[in-house]
Amino acid sequence: MKKQITLFSGALLLAFSLQGQGLKDQDRKAIKSMCGCYEVSFEYAETFSPIEGYEKKPGYRASALEWVELLEDGENRISLQHVLVVNDSTAIKHWRQDWEYESPASFAFVGDNTWDFHQTPSPNLRGTWTQKVYQVDDSPRYAGSATWIHADGKHYWENATPSPLPRREYTKRSDYNVMVRGNRHEITEYGWVHEQDNEKIIRESDQKDQLIAQEKGWNIYRKVDDAQCALARTWWQENHPFWDEVRAAWDTLYQREGQLNLAREVDGKPLYVHLSQLEEKDAKRKEIAALFSRFASEDRSGVGK
Numbered sequence: 424m425k426k427q428i429t430l431f432s433g434a435l436l437l438a439f440s441l442q443g444q445g446l447k448d449q450d451r452k453a454i455k456s457m458c459g460c461y462e463v464s465f466e467y468a469e470t471f472s473p474i475e476g477y478e479k480k481p482g483y484r485a486s487a488l489e490w491v492e493l494l495e496d497g498e499n500r501i502s503l504q505h506v507l508v509v510n511d512s513t514a515i516k517h518w519r520q521d522w523e524y525e526s527p528a529s530f531a532f533v534g535d536n537t538w539d540f541h542q543t544p545s546p547n548l549r550g551t552w553t554q555k556v557y558q559v560d561d562s563p564r565y566a567g568s569a570t571w572i573h574a575d576g577k578h579y580w581e582n583a584t585p586s587p588l589p590r591r592e593y594t595k596r597s598d599y600n601v602m603v604r605g606n607r608h609e610i611t612e613y614g615w616v617h618e619q620d621n622e623k624i625i626r627e628s629d630q631k632d633q634l635i636a637q638e639k640g641w642n643i644y645r646k647v648d649d650a651q652c653a654l655a656r657t658w659w660q661e662n663h664p665f666w667d668e669v670r671a672a673w674d675t676l677y678q679r680e681g682q683l684n685l686a687r688e689v690d691g692k693p694l695y696v697h698l699s700q701l702e703e704k705d706a707k708r709k710e711i712a713a714l715f716s717r718f719a720s721e722d723r724s725g726v727g728k
Contacts, residue, residue, distance in 0.1 A: 446550065446571075446573065447524065447550075449571070449573050449578070450524075450552060450571040451501065453571055453573075453578045453580075453610050454501050454503075454522050454552070454571075455493060455496065455501060456610055456615070457491055457503060457608075457610075457615050457644070458491045458492065458493045458503060459490075459491060459646055459649060459652075460488070460489075460490050460491075460646070460647050460648065460649045460650075460651050460652035460655075461488070461489050461490075461491065461614055461644040461645060461646055461647065462486070462487075462488055462644075462645045462647050463486065463487050463488070463489045463642060463643065463644050463645075464484075464485075464486045464641070464642070464643045464645075465483065465484065465485045465486065465487070465640075465641075465642050466482070466483070466484050466640065466641045466642075466643075467482060467483040467484075467591070467619075467638055467639070467640045467641075468482035468483075468638065468639055469482070469623075469636045469637065469638050470637050470638060470639050471636065471637045472634075472635060472636040472637070473634055473635075474635055474636075477635065477636065479636070480596075480636075483591050487507050487508070487509070488507070488508040488511075488647075488651060488652065488655075489505055489506065489507055489508070489517065489644070489652075489655075490505070490506045490508065490514075490652035490655035490656055490659070491503050491504070491505050491506075492504040492505075492506065492656070492659055494519075495521075498524075499523060499524040499525070499526070500521065500522070500523050500524070500526075501521070501522045502519065502520075502521045502522075503519065503520050503521075503522075504516075504519050504659065504666075505517035505518050505519065505520075506652075506655040506656075506658065506659055507655070508652060508654055508655050511654070512654075513654075514654050514655045514657075514658035514659070515559075516559055516662075516666065517559060518556060518557060518558065518559065518564070519556070519557040519561060520554055520555070520556050520557075521554070521555040521557070522552050522553070522554055522555075523552065523553045523555065524551075524552055525545075525548040525549065525550070525551060526543075526548070526553045526568075527542045527543045527544075527545060527548060528540070528541075528542060528543075529541060529542075529543060529553050529555070529566045529568065530555070530563055530566050530677075530683075531565075531566065531584065531585060532563075532564070532565055532584075532585045532586050532587055532601070533585070533626075533682070534585075534600055534601050534626045535600070535684070536587070536684060536685050536686075536687060537682055537683065537684040537685075538563045538682065538683050539681070539682050540677065540679050540680055540681060540682070540683060541680060542680060543568070548568070550570045551568045551569060551570050552568065552569070552570070552571060552580065553566060553567070553568040554566065554567055554568075554580070554582070554606075554608075556586075557673075558695075559695055560669075560694045560695040560698050561666070561669050561670055561673050562673070562685060562694060563677075563683070564586060564587065565584050565585065565586035565587075565604060566584060567582035567583065567584035567604075567606065568582065569581060569582040577609065578609065578610040579607055579608060579609035579610070580607070580608050581605070581606060581607040581608070582605075582606055583603055583604065583605045583606070583620075584603070584604055584606070585601050585602070585603050585604075585626075586601070586602050586603075586604045587601075587602070588600070588601075588602055589602065598625075598635060599623040599624055599625050599635050599636075600624075600625060600626055601623075601624050601625075601626045601632070602621050602622065602623055602624070603621065603622040603624060604619060604621050605619055605620035605621060605622075606618075606619060607619070607620075613645050613646060614643070614644040614645045614646040615644045616641065616642070616643050616644065617640075617641075617642035617643075617644070618640065618641060618642075619638070619639070619640030619641075619642070620637070620638075620639060620640075621637065621638040621639075621640060622634055622636075622637055622638075623635050623636045623637070623638060662702070665701075665702050665705060665706070668706075668707055668708045668711055669698065669711055671708055672708050672711040672712040672715055673715070675712065676712075676715055676719060683719060684719070684720040685718050685719060685720070686717075686718045686719075686720065689717050689718055694714075694718055697714055698711075698714070701714065
């Protein structure tokens with residue numbers, strides 16, 4: 424009887440393993456299906472505030488053509504780079520999203536241009552994918568973990584995580600300092616949708632977060648012929664060696680546990696301006712890393728912890 428139980432347990436574990444691999448293959452297919460050329464519409468509107476007399480801010484609406492490049496296609500790591508096409512004449516490096524399977528290493532935005540890098544206990548990671556989102560200069564933005572859901576013909580991933588203010592507001596507003604992003608990525612028959620249920624909050628030390636407004640967001644990616652993104656594809660082919668060096672320099676800086684605080688400006692210029700100047704001179708990793716060390720605050724970054 425003991426032998427029979429052992430054989431049954433082994434068969435059950437094998438069945439679960441095969442089932443898990445099948446789900447993982449579906450996950451990878453869903454993530455990689457976000458690559459290609461898209462017409463994108465961006466729409467945001469505030470929906471609710473608990474503050475009496477709060478005046479809702481105007482909604483935001485924009486559209487763009489965007490190329491999503493498959494940078495890395497590993498078994499446990501998939502990286503996607505977004506490149507915008509502006510006025511059919513200019514390509515601009517946009518955000519990047521990395522997807523890591525059952526990855527213990529992650530980071531969380533805590534406010535004041537500071538991120539906490541940490542390790543998640545392995546029992547909490549089974550079947551999860553961590554999405555790490557990076558800004559145009561490949562500095563951190565936000566990260567969150569969840570499982571992909573494949574049910575009733577739907578394929579989606581959703582998570583809520585703190586982040587800096589969105590680019591559409593961070594130069595215009597000072598009445599809140601953290602956005603808790605409710606992110607839902609769903610694959611559709613026409614492309615994919617990045618649906619958001621966001622909370623705009625005031626976060627201060629030793630005090631409870633204060634919600635000032637909630638917001639609904641719809642970023643709809645409609646697949647079009649790849650030829651429409653030829654400009655972005657060519658730009659990336661010509662410029663990716665420099666950005667490969669930038670990512671490698673960041674990866675070295677990200678190997679930490681503890682906080683990373685980044686200065687908003689050095690010598691009166693934000694990081695992306697410095698990087699643009701380095702890109703023009705085709706700078707290499709050592710020079711890029713030296714620039715990053717000027718932006719990373721030694722006394723608050725957790726270096727050496």
